[in-house]
Each structure stands twice: as C-alpha cells, then as structure tokens.
Amino acid sequence: xxxxxxxxxxxxxxxxxxxxxxxxxxxxxxxxxxxxxxxxxxxxxxxxxxxxxxxxxxxxxxxxxxxxxxxxxxxxxxxxxxxxxxxxxxxxxxxxxxxxxxxxxxxxxxxxxxxxxxxxxxxxxxxxxxxxxxxxxxxxxxxxxxxxxxxxxxxxxxxxxxxxxxxxxxxxxxxxxxxxxxxxxxxxxxxxxxxxxxxxxxxxxxxxxxxxxxxxxxxxx
Numbered sequence: 001x002x003x004x005x006x007x008x009x010x011x012x013x014x015x016x017x018x019x020x021x022x023x024x025x026x027x028x029x030x031x032x033x034x035x036x037x038x039x040x041x042x043x044x045x046x047x048x049x050x051x052x053x054x055x056x057x058x059x060x061x062x063x064x065x066x067x068x069x070x071x072x073x074x075x076x077x078x079x080x081x082x083x084x085x086x087x088x089x090x091x092x093x094x095x096x097x098x099x100x101x102x103x104x105x106x107x108x109x110x111x112x113x114x115x116x117x118x119x120x121x122x123x124x125x126x127x128x129x130x131x132x133x134x135x136x137x138x139x140x141x142x143x144x145x146x147x148x149x150x151x152x153x154x155x156x157x158x159x160x161x162x163x164x165x166x167x168x169x170x171x172x173x174x175x176x177x178x179x180x181x182x183x184x185x186x187x188x189x190x191x192x193x194x195x196x197x198x199x200x201x202x203x204x205x206x207x208x209x210x211x212x213x214x215x216x217x218x219x220x221x
Contacts, residue, residue, distance in 0.1 A: 025063045028053060029077065032070055037117035041125045041133040046070065068136060075140050082111055082118075087145070090152065097156040098215045105175050105207040109200050112183035119184030122176070163217050178207040 031052050035044040046067055050060040064070040086107060093100035111118055125133035153171065156162035182203045189195040 025073075028060060028063055028070070029073060032074065033078070033115070033117045036125075037120040040128065041071075041121065041136075042128070042130050071136050072140070078115065079140075082115070083141075085111075090149070094152075095161075097153070097162045098212065101171065101175060101215055102208050102211050104172070105179050105211055106204055108176060108179035109183060109204045109207075112180050113200060116187075119180045123181060123184060160217050163215060166215070175207070175211070178210060179203060 028049060032044060032049050035048060035052060039048075044067070046060050046064065047057050049070070050057045053060065064073065086104065089103045089107060090100050093103065121133070126137075150168050153162065153166075153168035157164045157166070157168075182198065183200065186195075186198055186200075186203070189198060
C-alpha cells in the first residue's frame with residue numbers, strides 16, 4: 001500500500017544548520033582557522049573545509065562561493081580587528097616608542113592565546129615560497145599605514161627617543177619572533193626537559209626584558 005502522505009523535500013534557500021553548531025557560517029569560519037593553523041592557507045580549500053565540517057562542498061558553497069571570499073570574511077572578522085588593536089597602541093603612545101613596542105609584545109602574546117592560528121599562519125604561510133596567502137593579504141592591507149609607521153619610527157630615532165641602530169623594517173618582525181614564535185612553539189615543548197616549563201608569562205617577561213634594554217636610545221656622551 002502506498003502512503004498518501006507526501007514526502008517532504010528540503011525547502012529551498014538556507015541549508016539546515018548542523019546539529020552541533022550554533023551558526024553554520026560562524027562554525028565554518030572557526031573550522032577554517034583551525035585548518036589554517038594545522039595545514040596552512042594553501043591546503044585549506046573549500047573542499048577541505050567541507051570534509052572537516054562534515055558537510056558537502058555544495059553546502060559550504062552556499063555560505064562562501066570561493067576560498068577568497070572565505071578569507072575576506074576572516075580578514076574582516078579577525079585579522080582586521082587585530083590590526084586595529086595593534087594600531088591603537090601606537091596612537092596611544094605616540095611620544096613613547098619604548099612603551100609602544102613593549103605593549104606590542106604584550107599584545108602579541110595575548111593574541112597568540114586568543115587566536116592560536118596566528119603563529120602557524122604568519123610564520124608558515126608568510127615564509128612559504130607559495131605567495132597565495134601573501135597576495136591576498138596585500139589586497140586587503142592599506143600600504144600607506146605601513147609607510148606612516150616607518151616614518152613614525154624614523155622620527156623617533158631622529159628625535160633621540162629610539163635607538164638609531166635599529167632597522168625600522170625589522171623591529172616588528174623581531175618582536176613577533178620574541179613572542180608569537182615561542183608561543184607557537186610552546187605547544188610542542190610539552191615534556192621537553194629544557195623548555196617544558198615555559199609559560200606565556202615567561203615569554204612576556206623575557207621579551208620585555210630584552211626590549212626595554214634594546215629599544216632605549218644609548219646614553220648621551
């Protein structure tokens with residue numbers, strides 16, 4: 001006997017939410033960030049995101065048509081706000097470069113705790129021979145802000161507020177190496193007899209001790 005009850009097909013429009021996620025789009029962004037940290041930007045295709053999410057590629061495609069569109073969402077919701085927080089440090093300490101850069105070190109440690117993908121992505125993809133991630137970053141970053149920062153650093157040096165032997169282009173990279181790099185490596189140091197005891201507080205204290213002596217201008221005379 002054939003049932004007279006009509007079969008219910010999926011209604012057109014928004015795909016149903018996964019039972020284990022409060023919001024599908026937000027869930028996909030979070031999964032993408034985890035994949036960035038695990039395997040880098042280049043390997044994190046929409047198909048890879050779909051597999052990790054337990055969804056079909058078509059379902060992911062509903063939310064993000066391309067990998068670039070997904071990256072744009074991550075830039076707007078994560079990378080952009082991080083940059084704004086960092087820029088605020090220099091605005092608040094326009095006359096005190098040592099305070100600005102030591103606060104930057106503290107902020108980098110905080111960001112590494114809040115966003116564990118930052119270290120693997122920036123040290124992995126930005127140093128990779130594949131330029132895809134760097135190309136997408138360049139399309140979203142205002143280069144004039146970087147130029148103004150370089151001018152500000154050179155101004156501090158000419159005013160005697162910052163060590164003139166420092167290369168303006170290397171200061172932020174050096175601070176990243178003092179903070180984000182060990183924060184990223186710390187996850188692999190568990191059980192290491194020499195470095196297994198290292199905590200974020202240790203990394204912050206170590207970085208600040210180096211910066212406060214290395215950033216100050218040399219004594220007069």
